[in-house]
Amino acid sequence: MATAGALLPSAAMWPGGLSAKSLPSITDRYFIFAYFSGGWDGLLALDPRDPSIFTPGMVASTGIETGYATLKAVDAEELLIPTAVEGMTFGPFIGDLATTHADKLAVIRGMSMEAVAHIAARRHALTGLRPSGTSVRGSSVATLLSYLLGEGEPIPNLVAGLSSFNVGHPLWASGLPASGIDDLYQALSKPETPMLDGQRDALEAFFAQQEAKIHTDLQSEIYGNRLIARSLIDQDLAQHFDTDATDGDMPDLLAHFGDADGNLTDGGYMAIMAAQALTKGISRCVTIKVADGLDSHQGSSWQSEHGPYMREGFDSISALASYLETAPFFGDASDNWLNHTTIVCFSEFGRGAELNSNGGRDHNLINAMLMLGGGIKGGQIIGGTSDVGMQALPTDLSTGLPSDEGAFIGNNHIARTLLHSIGIEEDVGDFREPPVLALLDGV
Amino acid sequence: MIVWLWLACASTDPDGGKSTVASDPDPTPVVEESELGETTIEREVVVDRRQLKRMTVAQARDSMQRISGGIVWGDEDESKWDAYADTLGVADYQLRVESDRSPSVMFQKFLDDAATATCRGWLEAADSSFYTIDVPDSTEREDVRSNVVGLRWQIQGKPKDASAGIIDDYEALFFKAHQRTDSVEAAWQTVCVAMFTHPDFFMY
Numbered sequence: 001m002a003t004a005g006a007l008l009p010s011a012a013m014w015p016g017g018l019s020a021k022s023l024p025s026i027t028d029r030y031f032i033f034a035y036f037s038g039g040w041d042g043l044l045a046l047d048p049r050d051p052s053i054f055t056p057g058m059v060a061s062t063g064i065e066t067g068y069a070t071l072k073a074v075d076a077e078e079l080l081i082p083t084a085v086e087g088m089t090f091g092p093f094i095g096d097l098a099t100t101h102a103d104k105l106a107v108i109r110g111m112s113m114e115a116v117a118h119i120a121a122r123r124h125a126l127t128g129l130r131p132s133g134t135s136v137r138g139s140s141v142a143t144l145l146s147y148l149l150g151e152g153e154p155i156p157n158l159v160a161g162l163s164s165f166n167v168g169h170p171l172w173a174s175g176l177p178a179s180g181i182d183d184l185y186q187a188l189s190k191p192e193t194p195m196l197d198g199q200r201d202a203l204e205a206f207f208a209q210q211e212a213k214i215h216t217d218l219q220s221e222i223y224g225n226r227l228i229a230r231s232l233i234d235q236d237l238a239q240h241f242d243t244d245a246t247d248g249d250m251p252d253l254l255a256h257f258g259d260a261d262g263n264l265t266d267g268g269y270m271a272i273m274a275a276q277a278l279t280k281g282i283s284r285c286v287t288i289k290v291a292d293g294l295d296s297h298q299g300s301s302w303q304s305e306h307g308p309y310m311r312e313g314f315d316s317i318s319a320l321a322s323y324l325e326t327a328p329f330f331g332d333a334s335d336n337w338l339n340h341t342t343i344v345c346f347s348e349f350g351r352g353a354e355l356n357s358n359g360g361r362d363h364n365l366i367n368a369m370l371m372l373g374g375g376i377k378g379g380q381i382i383g384g385t386s387d388v389g390m391q392a393l394p395t396d397l398s399t400g401l402p403s404d405e406g407a408f409i410g411n412n413h414i415a416r417t418l419l420h421s422i423g424i425e426e427d428v429g430d431f432r433e434p435p436v437l438a439l440l441d442g443v
Numbered sequence: 444m445i446v447w448l449w450l451a452c453a454s455t456d457p458d459g460g461k462s463t464v465a466s467d468p469d470p471t472p473v474v475e476e477s478e479l480g481e482t483t484i485e486r487e488v489v490v491d492r493r494q495l496k497r498m499t500v501a502q503a504r505d506s507m508q509r510i511s512g513g514i515v516w517g518d519e520d521e522s523k524w525d526a527y528a529d530t531l532g533v534a535d536y537q538l539r540v541e542s543d544r545s546p547s548v549m550f551q552k553f554l555d556d557a558a559t560a561t562c563r564g565w566l567e568a569a570d571s572s573f574y575t576i577d578v579p580d581s582t583e584r585e586d587v588r589s590n591v592v593g594l595r596w597q598i599q600g601k602p603k604d605a606s607a608g609i610i611d612d613y614e615a616l617f618f619k620a621h622q623r624t625d626s627v628e629a630a631w632q633t634v635c636v637a638m639f640t641h642p643d644f645f646m647y
Contacts, residue, residue: 037538119540161529162538176548179529187530187549191556193563198623199633206616206637218495222546222642229552 024148025423029374030341031145032274032320033126033287035162036313038294039118039363040347043067044307045314046368047109047385048091051079054387063389065354067361068092072304085379093307096318097370104321104338104378106439108369110385110392112408113349116363118295121348126287127165128415128431140165140175141415142285144429147173149422153284154235158277160184160270161289171224175287180266181241181273187229188238204230240276243269249276257319267291267316275320279327279337290316294347299359317345321372338373342421344414345370353390366392369414375421377441383409400438409436495646497544500524500531503554503645507561510597512572514564516557527553551640558639562632572597573631580627587617591634598638613637 043049043066051068059065068079074092081090083102090098097105114130115121123131129138138144146157147169157164157175164175178184195203211223243250253275257268264272267290277283291313296302324337346369351361366385372378383395384402394406397413407413412433419428420435420443437443498506504524508515517523529535531550532543543550565573573579575593576586588605591613595601604610613634621630638644 118538122538177530177532177543178549179527183527183530186527186556187552191559193560195559195633195636196624196626196629199620199629199636202616202620202623203633203637205619206612207640209612210641218546218646219642222551222646225546225548226551226640229548229555232548233552 022148022424022426022428026375026421027149028340029149029422030278030283030337031142031285031418032278032341032343032373033142033285034313034317034343034345035122035287035289036291036294036310036345036347037162037289038292038296038347039121039349039351040291040294040310040368041296041302041306041351041361042109042366042368042385042390043091043351043353044071045091045094045310046107046370047390048080048089049387059354062387063353064387067302067355067359070299070303070359071307073308088379088381093311093314095311095314097314097321100318101321101372102379104372104376106371106376106378106380106382108371108382108409108414108436108439110383110395110402110409111350111367111369112392112410113365113367114410116349116365118348122162123165124411125346125348126163128411128429130411136165136167138165138429139167139169139173140287141418141429142287143169143173143175144415145418145422146285148419148424148428149284153282154232154237155277155282156284157287158184158273158283158285159287160273162287164287171221172228178273181243181269184273185238185241185243188232188241190233237280237282240280240282241273243272253323256323257316265312265316267313268319271316271320271323275323275327278324278341281330290345296351297356297358297360297362299355302355302360313345317343317370324373340374342375342418343371343373344418366390371439375441376439377443380438382436382438395436396438397434397436398438400436407433495642497546497550498645498647499542499544500528500533500550503557506644507557507639511561511565512568512570514561514568516560523553524557546642546646550645554645555636555640558636559632562635562639565635566628566632573635579631582618582621582627584614588614590631591617594635594638598635599641599643601643609643 049064049066051066054062054064054066079092081092081094081098083089083098085102088102113121113124115124119134120131123134123136126140127136127138128141131137142157142159143164143166151172155176157173159175160178160180164177166174178187207226214220214223239248243254253272254264255262257272258264270288270290274286274288277286291309293309294306296306321338321343324341327337329335329337329340347367350364350367352364356362380400382400384393385391386393392408393402394404395401395409396403396406410433412431413436415429416427416431416433417435417439421440504522515522517526531553532539534540534542565571574590576590578586588610591610592603592605596603616637617630617634620633621627624630
């Protein structure tokens, strides 16, 4: 299958300075970045506290206010969700992940985010580099990984529901943006009022003639992107994202990712898009937004919406992991896609340990993250937060345990870890922090 | 340069002929040309015009509608430009506070879709302004060239200059499309799509 990127003069566009050491030694790896938009509340899922200990009366001394008693739509008996993994307990809105995939989960607690403004924090999480103001200082980690893993797929870097950045990497590694699976389907489809073959042939010949006359980088980008757009249509990729299809894989996918009534959340559609993009050999990295509306400063939204929105996102990831686990890796029944796919669930920052005066929660630097799948050592908690004010605890990066001699894990560490997971030990992204080796399987 | 100045000064005797360096036991240094090394002198790049910008989605939508006499890509209720706003990177001031103005893959894909639909609607519309010639189905070279000039003026805002080099390209496109489809209307639709999807339309 020809790739879109293959149409470009890629060799000339590759940045120099890559040594043999900085090329991936593990090339059968795929990545999904799942974004929970708005800043999630660790107490509700990834970093809970026992409400029988952290009672309202203890807030003055602990600085931690679970607020569990004010939550709507949650059973008082199910505030803490134990798992089959010893010591791994979640809050009430972790969803199916706790029961179906706990042994594969690596939860990072007590991360330090460095920013509590949405845009800056989100860009830091996406790029692994703290931005200058709101200006990114590097490419998205997904762009960097796509670039390092090569242009073998038609859309190496698919991004849905959030921004993507390319600073100095080839055009083909740029994130192809789509707001959702339906827009992606349209983008990969022929126009609804198609032209005749003769018209299209003449048009392409005309633009080839025009391209021969270009002499600026901007013109190169324009004509390069135009070729990519045409190439994606010609490869007939749209069929994999047609949610109205009554044949092929789609009916089964809709059933798998839907609830008992067959309804799908936005996160469910995003998960289908990611599953198809990977398993059909279309993408190497997929970034999706699986939960929205988490910026719950108001008590009403925090009590009734924040948790359910998070759970929808986690359920989408759970369904995605289950699907990938049963999907043979390129037809090899003895292997599956989850073994080769690293899933990273993140939000731009966490929320405060105490409720604000509105009964909601404000932004907080301390955050948590969830990873699973290929290359990730599951069934473990990395780092932690203190029982007073939920402050980040320094962590030994090789064991994952809190240690006074350890480091505060941030986005830079995670980005470096992902590169390390494909065998790149050199700091090619200039993250200037070491990898969290405890996260990686077989290290 | 400093060496040469030094040599020039040192060899000039202000008292008339008596060298001031003659008593120096060290020999006069000799500058070998090869010791100077080589360097590439970068040509200074003079930017004599500003960087081009891409139209916003709203500008593209409104321009196409205005040019075509009101043809809407999509439904009358909602243009597809608006339906695809998120994918096209239009600022929503929540997740995104700046609109994407790059000539991205998605922009050009949907621009092509919009142009295909708009051009067809424009050609088929009653009292269409598409033709600036008396005989729309003429394939006489002079007529074709005249209408290309008129279309380029309408779509891209370029002067009605029949001698511009790109007029030849559009004319060749018309005849190639006509040859392939045996349809004058299809040939004109092709030229129209080419003009709307050419950077001369969406970059300014």
